[in-house]
Amino acid sequence: MPTYPLPKNAFKSQETSLLTELECSGCGKIYSDKEIHTFCPDCQSPLLAQYDLPGARSRVDRDAIRRRPDGMWRWHELLPVRDPENFVFLGEGDTTLLPVPSLGTQLGLPNLYVKDESSNPTGTFKARGLAAAVSKAKELGVNKVIIPTAGNAGGAMAAYAARAGIQALIYMPKDTPRANIEESKMAGAEVVLVDGIISDAAGMAGVKAREEGWFDLSTFKEPYRVEGKKIMGYELAEAFNWSLPDVIIYPTGGGTGLVGMWKAFNELEAMGWLADTKRPRMVSVQAEGCAPVVKAFESGALFCDFWTNAHTLASGLRVPKSFADELILKDLRASNGIAIAVSDAAIQACQHKLCRMEGIFPAPEGAATLAALEKLVEQKWIDPEERIILFNTGSGLKYLDQLD
Numbered sequence: 001m002p003t004y005p006l007p008k009n010a011f012k013s014q015e016t017s018l019l020t021e022l023e024c025s026g027c028g029k030i031y032s033d034k035e036i037h038t039f040c041p042d043c044q045s046p047l048l049a050q051y052d053l054p055g056a057r058s059r060v061d062r063d064a065i066r067r068r069p070d071g072m073w074r075w076h077e078l079l080p081v082r083d084p085e086n087f088v089f090l091g092e093g094d095t096t097l098l099p100v101p102s103l104g105t106q107l108g109l110p111n112l113y114v115k116d117e118s119s120n121p122t123g124t125f126k127a128r129g130l131a132a133a134v135s136k137a138k139e140l141g142v143n144k145v146i147i148p149t150a151g152n153a154g155g156a157m158a159a160y161a162a163r164a165g166i167q168a169l170i171y172m173p174k175d176t177p178r179a180n181i182e183e184s185k186m187a188g189a190e191v192v193l194v195d196g197i198i199s200d201a202a203g204m205a206g207v208k209a210r211e212e213g214w215f216d217l218s219t220f221k222e223p224y225r226v227e228g229k230k231i232m233g234y235e236l237a238e239a240f241n242w243s244l245p246d247v248i249i250y251p252t253g254g255g256t257g258l259v260g261m262w263k264a265f266n267e268l269e270a271m272g273w274l275a276d277t278k279r280p281r282m283v284s285v286q287a288e289g290c291a292p293v294v295k296a297f298e299s300g301a302l303f304c305d306f307w308t309n310a311h312t313l314a315s316g317l318r319v320p321k322s323f324a325d326e327l328i329l330k331d332l333r334a335s336n337g338i339a340i341a342v343s344d345a346a347i348q349a350c351q352h353k354l355c356r357m358e359g360i361f362p363a364p365e366g367a368a369t370l371a372a373l374e375k376l377v378e379q380k381w382i383d384p385e386e387r388i389i390l391f392n393t394g395s396g397l398k399y400l401d402q403l404d
């Protein structure tokens with residue numbers, strides 16, 4: 001079975017990536033992807049990769065992409081890495097879209113699916129983002145990367161950095177799930193355990209990065225993690241034969257998945273690959289103990305306030321303020337979506353329910369999407385015939401210490 005990296009002659013020259021430039025999501029200023037950039041120094045907003053979409057429209061065949069070997073890199077024209085030699089591949093992407101008929105029957109939803117991201121390397125969808133970011137860092141000649149993390153991003157970065165031969169330094173809260181600490185060390189990363197949460201870790205990693213020249217892979221503080229995550233949107237479009245589902249329920253921490261999928265839908269539309277103009281309503285799920293997006297969404301605010309005393313067992317959702325808060329809120333509203341908070345008790349009950357009824361042992365963040373769905377059904381926000389996607393963003397096996 002062929003796998004990545006494919007031999008060079010598998011690619012037509014110059015057509016590996018159709019990346020053209022980086023654009024500031026705040027002020028629109030343009031930056032070159034040939035240099036190392038982080039975020040916009042003028043307005044402190046995330047930079048987003050731009051592609052030659054008219055070129056893709058005429059030259060890239062969406063059905064040819066389906067015939068390539070499985071994995072995220074089969075979408076290489078729409079990913080930011082130019083030389084296939086730099087694709088750092090561990091098997092990420094092409095996760096299973098599972099119908100969940102028992103659960104669907106119980107909820108009265110015949111078209112309910114789980115996109116199960118737990119089959120990614122390192123057991124979560126963080127692999128997608130870090131695959132793209134580490135590959136691009138490698139292409140730009142970066143040889144040491146640093147990250148503050150709630151856990152899974154650190155584990156993923158450690159694995160991809162190991163594969164790429166890049167040095168890795170990780171700052172994570174000292175109460176991060178043990179699996180994240182061990183997987184990072186196992187891959188040779190240096191791990192610093194921080195007395196605090198991800199925002200405290202981010203402060204310390206930021207200082208270290210500036211002092212010692214580490215490249216910072218914090219969520220949205222570099223342009224490429226979101227590019228890996230957006231491929232979830234491409235996979236969904238393909239799975240539904242180039243139309244899109246009606247509702248996507250997604251657990252939101254830093255927001256890369258949500259912003260990434262919405263970016264994918266914009267790109268798909270610009271390339272003329274979608275059968276119709278119907279877009280999914282995006283649902284952002286957070287924990288009651290840390291719900292900055294929900295609070296801002298409900299109050300009509302354009303930005304999130306920093307959430308003090310953030311606490312939840314869904315460690316990936318323990319993000320008091322995302323660097324991309326403005327983008328998250330904008331995309332949620334553009335989709336006619338909603339933000340919703342669920343309790344840790346509901347998350348745990350849904351972990352059991354998903355596993356008992358469907359055999360999927362979800363991460364607490366993934367279980368949170370089911371807890372949100374139950375609320376939305378009760379509120380009649382969902383029409384029974386709609387096609388609904390729950391994102392299980394990771395494997396429950398990474399959180400065993402919480403079951404004690």
Ligand SMILES: *Cc1c(COP(=O)(O)O)cnc(C)c1O
Nearest residue numbers: 253254255256257316365393394
């Ligand atoms: C990081 C993480 C999230 C939050 O993802 P974002 O795309 O950053 O909002 C959700 N679930 C799991 C398992 C995570 O590791």
Ligand SMILES: [Zn+2]
Nearest residue numbers: 024027040043
């Ligand atoms: Zn800017």
